[in-house]
Amino acid sequence: MPEPAPFVISDNDRYSRFQLIAWWDQNKIAAAKIFVVGAGALGNEVIKNLALLGVGTIYVVDLDEIEHSNLSRSVMFRTDDAGQSKAHVVARRAMEINPDVNVYPIRGNVITDIGLGLFRDVDVVIGCLDNREARLWVNRCCWKVGTPWVDGGIQEINGVAKVFVPPNGSCYECTMTENDYRLIQLRYSCPLLSQEDMLAGKVPTAPTISSIIGGLQVQEALKLIHEMPSAESSALVFNGIANQFYQTKYPRREDCLSHDFYETIESCDLSYQNSANELLAWAQEKHGQHAWSIELDRDLLLQLHCVQCDKTKPMGRPLQSVNIAEAECDGCGQTMRPETTCRIELDSELSNRKLSELTIPPFDIIRLTYEHSVVFAQLTNDDTYYQNQKH
Numbered sequence: 001m002p003e004p005a006p007f008v009i010s011d012n013d014r015y016s017r018f019q020l021i022a023w024w025d026q027n028k029i030a031a032a033k034i035f036v037v038g039a040g041a042l043g044n045e046v047i048k049n050l051a052l053l054g055v056g057t058i059y060v061v062d063l064d065e066i067e068h069s070n071l072s073r074s075v076m077f078r079t080d081d082a083g084q085s086k087a088h089v090v091a092r093r094a095m096e097i098n099p100d101v102n103v104y105p106i107r108g109n110v111i112t113d114i115g116l117g118l119f120r121d122v123d124v125v126i127g128c129l130d131n132r133e134a135r136l137w138v139n140r141c142c143w144k145v146g147t148p149w150v151d152g153g154i155q156e157i158n159g160v161a162k163v164f165v166p167p168n169g170s171c172y173e174c175t176m177t178e179n180d181y182r183l184i185q186l187r188y189s190c191p192l193l194s195q196e197d198m199l200a201g202k203v204p205t206a207p208t209i210s211s212i213i214g215g216l217q218v219q220e221a222l223k224l225i226h227e228m229p230s231a232e233s234s235a236l237v238f239n240g241i242a243n244q245f246y247q248t249k250y251p252r253r254e255d256c257l258s259h260d261f262y263e264t265i266e267s268c269d270l271s272y273q274n275s276a277n278e279l280l281a282w283a284q285e286k287h288g289q290h291a292w293s294i295e296l297d298r299d300l301l302l303q304l305h306c307v308q309c310d311k312t313k314p315m316g317r318p319l320q321s322v323n324i325a326e327a328e329c330d331g332c333g334q335t336m337r338p339e340t341t342c343r344i345e346l347d348s349e350l351s352n353r354k355l356s357e358l359t360i361p362p363f364d365i366i367r368l369t370y371e372h373s374v375v376f377a378q379l380t381n382d383d384t385y386y387q388n389q390k391h
Helices: 026-031 041-053 086-097 116-121 132-145 178-187 207-225 276-287
Strands: 033-037 057-062 102-107 124-127 149-155 158-164 234-239 244-249 265-268 293-306 311-318 337-345 365-370 373-379
Touching: 026 207, 033 041, 033 116, 041 057, 041 086, 041 149, 041 207, 057 086, 086 102, 116 132, 116 365, 116 373, 124 132, 124 207, 132 149, 149 207, 158 207, 207 234, 265 276, 276 293, 276 365, 276 373
Parallel strands: 033 057, 033 124, 057 102, 124 149, 265 373
Antiparallel strands: 149 158, 158 234, 234 244, 293 311, 293 337, 293 365, 365 373
């Protein structure tokens, strides 16, 4: 029996030192797809680490532009980058660090602009967010399609990383306290509250804690990629004042509203540019029946109505994308009332519109219902949409 070939480490291989780790599989890392939500200070550290490791495909979404205040905490940004898209700059810098990686930037809001199919397509989601609403949305998206995610949060020189692996164990909503719900409810006491309103309060952080928590998040993602035991259903907490680190386990809440798992998802050869009627006709042809409806995940704001002036303002946008200033009545200055819908019926007034005009983003997974029947349809004609946003 011939002897096995010797294991050779070449100094010309940029990953050679990694492969000295007994369990390391660079092929798994190169094949991995990771979705990073947020390209601020924490997102910078996460994407830097993913690039150094040689993660093959990275998607990054962020709505904001670079400001001078970001430069003291974000390793990937430079002075000349001010005013540019955070997602696009961090993607470009990551590929300068390592040309082996493909980083696809998306300038947008994770709540309104990202289809559920992207969450399903990746191996791990890493959250680098600074508000509860977006975290709750990411959590529910990951749970629907069974994708693990690693949440990170930082403030001053303290931070926490949390690991959630659906469909078992606890999720982000399981960890929420009554005060968390109270703060969300307080923000939504006015039903018109866009991301710019939610992010009005800035959280002070130092670059040191971004490095610590970003490193923990990527390390947990590595374990998930290698199918190793991770800190599932746990929080990894670092107190920078006392230099104390501890791990705490979260119990699963069986009544949690986020545990909505889409067990069977069907491929639908349509795009977000098709009409609602075309999607409903697909459901009818494939499953029979006639009265299928589209159930929207995001409330569609049809119009704003001023009760005092009896004036209306057509909108046709996701409710979450509209801010309070837009809802001010030109006549009396009062806040106009939103009129919304979350259901589209076949041959209704709205059904001739494109899905994109009904709050549905590219590569989404759409819930269709008929009486007690439910079908989940993925828009497969959009499967390369987010890659094509690269330039």
